[in-house]
Amino acid sequence: xxxxxxxxxxxxxxxxxxxxxxxxxxxxxxxxxxxxxxxxxxxxxxxxxxxxxxxxxxxxxxxxxxxxxxxxxxxxxxxxxxxxxxxxxxxxxxxxxxxxxxxxxxxxxxxxxxxxxxxxxxxxxxxxxxxxxxxxxxxxxxxxxxxxxxxxxxxxxxxxxxxxxxxxxxxxxxxxxxxxxxxxxxxxxxxxxxxxxxxxxxxxxxxxxxxxxxxxxxxxxxxxxxxxxxxxxxxxxxxxxxxxxxxxxxxxxxxxxxxxxxxxxxxxxxxxxxxxxxxxxxxxxxxxxxxxxxxxxxxx
Amino acid sequence: xxxxxxxxxxxxxxxxxxxxxxxxxxxxxxxxxxxxxxxxxxxxxxxxxxxxxxxxxxxxxxxxxxxxxxxxxxxxxxxxxxxxxxxxxxxxxxxxxxxxxxxxxxxxxxxxxxxxxxxxxxxxxxxxxxxxxxxxxxxxxxxxxxxxxxxxxxxxxxxxxxxxxxxxxxxxxxxxxxxxxxxxxxxxxxxxxxxxxxxxxxxxxxxxxxxxxxxxxxxxxxxxxxxxxxxxxxxxxxxxxxxxxxxxxxxxxxxxxxxxxxxxxxxxxxxxxxxxxxxxxxxxxxx
Numbered sequence: 001x002x003x004x005x006x007x008x009x010x011x012x013x014x015x016x017x018x019x020x021x022x023x024x025x026x027x028x029x030x031x032x033x034x035x036x037x038x039x040x041x042x043x044x045x046x047x048x049x050x051x052x053x054x055x056x057x058x059x060x061x062x063x064x065x066x067x068x069x070x071x072x073x074x075x076x077x078x079x080x081x082x083x084x085x086x087x088x089x090x091x092x093x094x095x096x097x098x099x100x101x102x103x104x105x106x107x108x109x110x111x112x113x114x115x116x117x118x119x120x121x122x123x124x125x126x127x128x129x130x131x132x133x134x135x136x137x138x139x140x141x142x143x144x145x146x147x148x149x150x151x152x153x154x155x156x157x158x159x160x161x162x163x164x165x166x167x168x169x170x171x172x173x174x175x176x177x178x179x180x181x182x183x184x185x186x187x188x189x190x191x192x193x194x195x196x197x198x199x200x201x202x203x204x205x206x207x208x209x210x211x212x213x214x215x216x217x218x219x220x221x222x223x224x225x226x227x228x229x230x231x232x233x234x235x236x237x238x239x240x241x242x243x244x245x246x247x248x249x250x251x252x253x254x255x256x257x258x259x260x261x262x263x264x265x266x267x268x269x270x271x272x273x274x275x276x277x278x279x280x281x282x283x284x285x286x287x288x289x290x291x292x293x294x295x296x297x298x299x300x
Numbered sequence: 301x302x303x304x305x306x307x308x309x310x311x312x313x314x315x316x317x318x319x320x321x322x323x324x325x326x327x328x329x330x331x332x333x334x335x336x337x338x339x340x341x342x343x344x345x346x347x348x349x350x351x352x353x354x355x356x357x358x359x360x361x362x363x364x365x366x367x368x369x370x371x372x373x374x375x376x377x378x379x380x381x382x383x384x385x386x387x388x389x390x391x392x393x394x395x396x397x398x399x400x401x402x403x404x405x406x407x408x409x410x411x412x413x414x415x416x417x418x419x420x421x422x423x424x425x426x427x428x429x430x431x432x433x434x435x436x437x438x439x440x441x442x443x444x445x446x447x448x449x450x451x452x453x454x455x456x457x458x459x460x461x462x463x464x465x466x467x468x469x470x471x472x473x474x475x476x477x478x479x480x481x482x483x484x485x486x487x488x489x490x491x492x493x494x495x496x497x498x499x500x501x502x503x504x505x506x507x508x509x510x511x512x513x514x515x516x517x518x519x520x521x522x523x524x525x526x527x528x529x530x531x532x533x534x535x536x537x538x539x540x541x542x543x544x545x546x547x548x549x550x551x552x553x554x555x556x557x558x559x560x561x562x563x564x565x566x567x568x569x570x571x572x573x574x575x576x577x578x579x580x581x582x583x584x585x586x587x
Contacts, residue, residue, distance in 0.1 A: 032393050034337075034400065083574060086335050087533070089396045090525050091574065093337065094567040097522055105560045216518075220404050223397050264416050268408040275405035279383045279398050286390055 006133040013140030016241035019225040021194030027232040029187035030167025035096030041214035043069045043199025048119045062200045069196020070189040077188035103211040115210025152234040224278040230288030307551040315547020316447045321502030322527035322539040324495035330471035330534035331491040334392040337399040339499045341406035343517030346372035346500020347507035355422045372500020373493045380492045411514040418511040526566030532583015
């Protein structure tokens with residue numbers, strides 16, 4: 001039971017990192033990213049390949065994962081810089097699908113749909129499974145705390161203010177002399193880097209990655225986390241991620257109440273619940289539990 | 301190159317089938333101004349409704365296609381009223397995100413009812429025709445004809461009926477249309493009904509060639525988006541033209557790429573078009 005709780009908390013940490021990354025891209029800079037599963041996959045595969053195929057240490061694998069996802073984010077946002085939001089939505093969704101196609105088909109690199117097993121975790125061999133879960137959980141919560149601190153600082157800085165200005169009125173921000181195009185690419189890259197970090201953390205914790213893990217469903221989980229927590233609010237992103245895990249894991253306990261439901265039906269029911277909750281939350285409380293509050297001006 | 305004529309024929313057939321859901325997607329974009337990603341689940345719903353009519357009730361493909369249209373249209377209208385319409389005032393992106401959530405909900409309802417296994421339609425087995433070295437199945441030809449009839453009906457309705465004119469007016473300028481006494485809410489409803497019906501019929505047409513499962517619709521979204529974007533989002537003739545480009549492009553891609561990357565051709569087409577001609581072949585500006 002303790003092991004299950006620790007594992008669940010670790011997954012909540014992964015989701016929180018994803019929500020924080022999305023919060024930079026969508027919450028602060030106002031760019032839609034429906035392909036976040038693609039960046040998550042990129043990070044997971046980059047770190048998995050670096051450690052399994054090249055035998056690099058885990059820390060270096062994670063750095064490579066962040067760099068790969070951030071680079072992909074910079075390239076994608078540079079390519080789509082002029083597009084209106086609805087077009088960006090289509091492009092990013094397509095990006096996520098293409099990453100999944102590549103992961104499933106480049107068998108020489110990714111082992112295809114069989115996935116990559118045996119990804120090393122920190123001290124996995126030396127610890128009991130329970131100790132390993134406790135360590136991963138601790139490391140992940142530490143990473144979430146760090147990411148929270150850094151993105152919150154980003155949000156309060158003049159840079160964060162410029163991002164919000166770009167989000168709310170791009171033309172006005174440009175007129176005020178902000179380098180709109182540069183800032184948008186940077187914000188997308190920073191956010192994508194966090195998504196890559198989440199992917200790497202996931203890969204090293206579960207020791208296995210496969211293309212099926214990165215379905216667009218994940219994108220919905222994270223949008224639900226951010227929308228429920230409060231788009232643009234850093235603490236809201238973390239809170240929302242934990243909330244999504246509570247809904248996901250909580251609905252596992254509802255399942256046994258319905259007799260004669262197959263495993264596939266149970267999984268389908270869970271996803272129906274998640275999707276409906278997202279639509280419901282957007283409808284009744286679009287600003288989320290913790291609404292975005294601009295930082296207070298400093299009193300002279 | 302003896303492969304080329306065969307690939308071109310395949311491309312023209314799949315492009316024509318693809319045009320049906322692409323027209324639906326682009327019509328919703330034209331009138332309601334947001335990318336409705338729930339076309340994925342409505343294509344699946346149409347494919348399964350057609351399956352139920354074909355296998356359970358024993359109807360042939362053409363009447364089953366009407367069932368696919370009607371069921372997808374009704375589900376589309378109901379889910380739009382409940383889930384998406386109240387969110388549209390918050391902006392196109394909010395509605396777009398909600399439409400993905402809606403896709404997940406509807407797709408899993410299909411999965412709940414039908415399970416994950418692959419299902420095939422009950423179609424008469426017939427020998428392929430060979431015309432000048434090109435192999436064509438009679439079923440493919442029938443699908444092609446059905447798709448062409450649907451397309452002709454859509455174009456005729458848009459051109460000649462009052463409803464079609466009202467739709468084009470709202471798409472062109474909603475404020476002006478309202479001043480002229482056209483009720484945009486009614487036109488919106490009608491658009492969703494017809495468009496999702498087309499998507500459902502398209503889902504069945506695309507599924508007839510293979511087998512279907514709850515992810516059927518999702519597999520076709522890249523080519524559907526690509527057709528709409530290549531043609532110019534919001535342009536119905538554009539979607540038909542774009543579908544042809546994407547359909548032929550996908551088939552020709554097997555000359556240089558592994559066939560599993562067929563659906564990536566759509567993405568490449570989207571990126572290229574948006575980079576060099578954002579308004580597509582026949583559409584409006586993208587920014």
